[in-house]
Amino acid sequence: MIYQIYPRSWADADGNGVGDLPGITARLPYLRALGVDAVWLSPFYTSPQADAGYDVADYRNIDPLFGTLADADELVRVAHDNELRVIVDLVPNHTSDEHAWFRAALAAAPGSPERERYVFRDGRGAAGEQPPNDWQSVFGGDAWTRITGSDGAPGQWYLHLFDRKQPDLNWENPVVRSEFEDILRFWLDRGVDGYRVDVAHGLVKAPGLPDWDGPMNMLDMTEDHTPPPMWDQDGVHEIYRGWRKVLDSYPGERAMCAEAWVEPPERLAHYVRPDEFQQAFNFDFLITPWRAADLTEAIARSYRANDQVGAPTTWVLSNHDVVRHATRLALPVGQPRPNGIFATDPQPDAERGLRRARAATTLMLALPGGAYVYYGEELGLPEHTTLPDEVRQDPTYQRTGHREAGRDGCRIPMPWEKDSTSYGFGPGGHPWLPQPESYGALAVDQQDGVSGSTLELYRTLLRLRRELRLGEGSATQVDLGADVVAYDVTSGASTVRVILNLGLDPVELPSSSEVLVTSSPTLGGRARPEELVRDERASRRRVRDASYRVAGEERAAYRDERLEVHTDTAVWLAMPVE
Known part of the structure; x- marks a missing residue:
């Protein structure tokens, strides 16, 4: 399992309000304890930060905002010492307009080798005053910008599928x-x-x-x-x-x-x-x-397609480009996915969103294949849906004429300690994006070691996923009704059944199974997972009813309990070997 770190939002070592490489390095033991296998770092290269580092000016250096090459080398070393692999972001579709290549292209003539590294074209119309085609930018507005020559005359147009400060490279070159x-x-x-x-x-x-x-x-x-x-x-x-x-x-x-x-x-x-x-x-x-x-x-669909080429599927629920799934899953089902949420929009039900997010992750991490987790989702972090418009930095917000909120809401700095400055993100009091008050109660120190917390749920899921080698297994769909998603995942000699109930009626667990983990703090509204105990005859279907002492030794009395999975809850069961 790979954990995505958005460098500017994970840990700020120098207190300037922006996360950095030394901050990441200091927090790597947390990821080892979480149970991940690798980290993916969003861009840290030299950049004017017009699109949060996805506009690269130098691919072989570190932006001073994040540190130095020596800091990067130390991060890789410490990660490997913590048995974590390091995946870095590569941005090959476009560079920054401040990249040396693009500056040379602007200074060169049409048709020159310098211009041929990018997608320059003459405009349409009698004087070339119209863009070469009608393509639009992903961020809104035209996908073409016309340059001005050294003599002040309008010149060719260059393509940018994203921001105008991100000219597309010519990969035919x-x-x-x-x-x-x-x-x-x-x-x-x-x-x-x-x-x-x-x-x-x-x-x-x-x-x-x-x-x-x-x-x-x-x-x-x-x-x-x-x-x-x-x-x-x-x-x-x-x-x-x-x-x-x-x-x-x-x-x-x-x-x-x-x-x-x-x-x-x-x-x-x-x-x-x-x-x-x-x-x-x-x-x-x-x-x-x-x-x-x-x-x-x-x-x-995913398994059918990837099986044809002998490749695993790679599961993901959140990243730096989409509304966090602890919020997205609370939105009306079937409506188009929004690009951010404004404070003036209808506000999602946070409790429903978190409940569904925990269930979705419990399903995802049982499925064979690879899996990615976006920073903070292990805390149940929601989207910041009341972010003040004046602090927004995503170019989408500006290029769409403020019609789309953009991606800032999913990039809020990580909360580590409830009662510390910026919730422990760094020693400075003004992080690059403000954190909502709800992040305090979700901070790492508020969930660490707390039974039933989202952090402990993720730790349990990742530990069991590794121990049972579920990522390497095979999945067989189980029909438990129209409102239930269920699979038997087999790896080696063991089979785990994952059940996700999306219906209103409860789903009773098979009597021969053993509950390994559940996304909800309760099963059937009664039995807490930590109270479910192993019994060879009834597996974990007998629940601790009372404790008493005999000759100084603590004993337990049990009562039979019918266990059910209620709506928006997922559970893993260890199935008996037939």
Whole structure:
């Protein structure tokens, strides 16, 4: 299981309000205790931070905001000492407009080698005053910006599928391909264990850059799933086959994970063929409505597609680009996924969202394949849905004319200690984004060692997932009714049944099973999980009723209890060997 750290929001060592690499390094033992296998670090490279570091000015250096190369080397060393692998973000679709290459391109003439590293085109219209095509930016507005020449005259246009400060690279250019293979080697030589690749499906554009008037949300954009001209072009796979050769030339298990918002799952499976990525995020699962039939079908689709190429599925519920699932799952079922939530929007039910988030994670971590956890979700952190508009920094908020709140609400600094400055995030009192009051009660020190807390639930799930080797197992769907998602996950000689009840009627647990963990502090509204005890005849279906002492020795009396799974609750059961 891999844990995503958003560096500016996890731990601030120097007190400037922004998280940094030394802060991360100091907190790595927490992740070892949590039970994760690796950390994925969002970008820490030199950047003007127009898009929180996803606008890279120098891929071989650390932004002073986060530290130094020496700090990065120390982080990798300490992570490895804690038996944690390190995955770093790579942003190959675009650079910053402050990258040396783009500055050289602006100074050079049309058709020059410098301009050929990017996507420059002449404009349409009599004087080139119109963009080369009608593409829109993912962040809102036109995907083209016209430059001004040294003589003050308007010149060519450059493509930016995201912010205007993120010009797209031209991946038809062999110089670009060679440069990124060298960047891969630079960080592999420093000991990193792999890469999460940003916008992995966007590097290659269709020849001629044809017009496209469809949506730019990067998923489910056409009824027949025809790839739009800027996404999921077949030419990207040649690039990744070359990258895989670079990784395979290094000792150890170096890996890549694709951020590819691609449908249908059969298209996504192309990215995890044996000679490309080892993982690709299953965003189809992430956006699936909270309905049993939808979840079961999404899981089945994923396994069918990935089985065809012999690859595992990679599960994920939250990340730095989507509303946190402890909030998202409280939204009306079946409505489009919002890009952030304003204080003036209807506010989600926090209790319902957390209950469903715990259940969803309990399901996810039982399923075979890889899994990613976004920082703070192990605390049950919700989206900051009342963030003041004046502090928003996501470029989406500005480029959409304030129509979309953007992603700031899921990037709030981590709460470590309830009664400390900025909830223990750092010694400074003004973190880069303000934390809501609700984060205090959810801080690490308020949940550490507390039975039934979300943190302890995650620790238990991750420990059992590792001990039972569920990630390496196989899953068989079990039919327990239309409102229930259930699978038997078999690994080695053991079988674990995961049951998620989304219906209003309770689901009785089979009498021959043993309860391993439940997402709810109660089963059937009666028995607390920590009171469920092992008994060879009744497994964990006998509940401690009273304690008494005999000759100084504590004994326990038991009563029979019918155990049920109620709505929005998930449970793992150890099933008997037949």
